[in-house]
Amino acid sequence: MNKYKIIESSFRVLSRNKLNTFFMILGIVIGIAALSLTFSLGKSTEKQLTEKVKKLFSPNNILITSGRVELGGGRSSESATANLKIEDIEAIMNEIPGVTMYDVFQTTPERDVIFGNKNVSTAINGGTAEGEIVMRRSVTKGEYFSKAEEKSSARVALIGTKIAKKLFEDSDPVGAQIRVGQVPFTVKGVLEERGIDPHGSDLDMNVIVPITTLMNRLMNVNYIAGAKIEVEDASKTEEIAVKITSLLRERHSLNVNETNDFSLVTPVMVKEIIKKMNRVFTLFLPLISGIALLVGGVVIVVIMLMSVSKRVSEIGLRKALGARPKDIMFQFLVEASVLALFGGVIGLSLGLTAAWLFMSSKGLIFFFPWETVLIGVLFPIIIGVLAGILPARKAAQLNPIEALS
């Protein structure tokens, strides 16, 4: 048998029965388009999220927050937010080996930041002098505040580029006197431009002051919202997280029945959060695509069975002319696979184009996911062969005499 000619003729059959072909590939096109779209979006967002998180969170970081935080969600309502103290974090630093530095954070509600007759409303953040390293913040003009300034509740502030722009326009803010509400501050430096963080807040609208200054002079509280710990050896991060938990429980005098009044976020958990956020892409949408592909396969079975009935005389003729049952089988399997592959390629182009359009409209980078090409080609062939088996067997078993009469 000349396989090449059979394959060639399958293209002819499909191109000459356009309406049939259209309906047969529709399901596959939709399925593969949806699959490649979601896969591509999922991969792209995951990659970008991971990269952004990497900037904020290294494998040797542990995040401690006051109160209970549900993974991937907001704070739980009953959480006692006044329990975490700077002393707790200092104790971690002093008592647990392997912890090298920390930054703490606490944030005010929006306050007026005033320079001369200009005024910007933004939340004020507090941190330690090590925040420069732990939070990967760098200062483009001036310098970061010092440990001494942190300890002495000095009235110094670091401002984001947008704040600088709004208050000072093009003049140099370093050394200038600004006010936060009624409290005067000296601008110590301008923070590097950082854009929008994964939660949607604009990091360039940041004002950062020493944590003690924030607690004593702006908020009058004795607790912090959280802290970020840096450990020496990234492989020990999870181990140290366990030690931190028991230390904090001890310091907060929690008995065995009580749940933690703080939460830890470790690199392993961050990975899981990202996975969870992507679940809609990696689980739910592929499931829908899978159903579309299944329906597409069933449509191929049904229409091909119809087509076998319509082509009884062709099949009989081919048999009379010397086609063996397996040759007929081969022909119909090829037709089904070519069809499905055709649908797959169309679906793939549609899906990836849509993904690309979507990503670029959001100003995000589009990653070409090579895996989807494999999926868009292999899946349809498998579906085609599976869907073709029934019609092909029916065709192969036709009796040429009945077929020709």
Place this chain on the structure above:
Amino acid sequence: MIQLRNVSKIYGKDGGQQVNALDSANLNINKGEFVAIIGASGSGKSTMMNILGMLDRPTSGEYYLDDKEVSTLNDDELANIRNKKIGFVFQKFHLLPKTTAIENVELPLIYSDRKDIRKFAVEALAKVGLSNRGKHRTNELSGGQQQRVAIARALVNEPEVILGDEPTGNLDSKSGLEIVGVFQELNRSGKTIILITHSSEVAQHANRIIRIHDGKIVEDYKVEKPLDAVAELADLKNKKVNINTEVHKS
């Protein structure tokens, strides 16, 4: 070359109503013969055609093709023999729709091991006088031309036997005669022709006539002076001219 020994074909299940479509048929056909098998519908001639063409196996008896017993071969072996040794021409042409003439002629070659498929198909089309119609789709051709394409398809694998099943049945008398002429020409070039027909007029073009009735061969005789389709066509043309001139006169 073809030898049937006591070949019977019984349709219907054991115990149920059985039909002896073919009843102990004995037949010898030699290479180069032009045989017409005639009979009324239901006489068993279609069954004879199916068995000779190896589309069906006899219930009992033996079928020798080139001294080889073929009635016991499996489906794949039968397909192979049909492909190499038998060329089929059907009443309803059985050309693939929406497909060009040349692609139809290529069809048997697809199931053979031969290379240069296109070249053989072109040659076969030339033999039936349709060289210039190769690229035409079959639905663009007249009935007579379609049947010629079918004959080219039957010829392309250079089989020993051409089996025609009422090949003129769907054609007007002139196209029918042309097709019979093609068969006669093929026979003169050495092909063995077996024509199944209900028309005794068509049968008169063969060298030998076998009549089947109720599944039995009831007559088997040589035709002393077979009709010549080409000559008849020439006569027909003349007559037409005469009629035309007469009409013109009056």
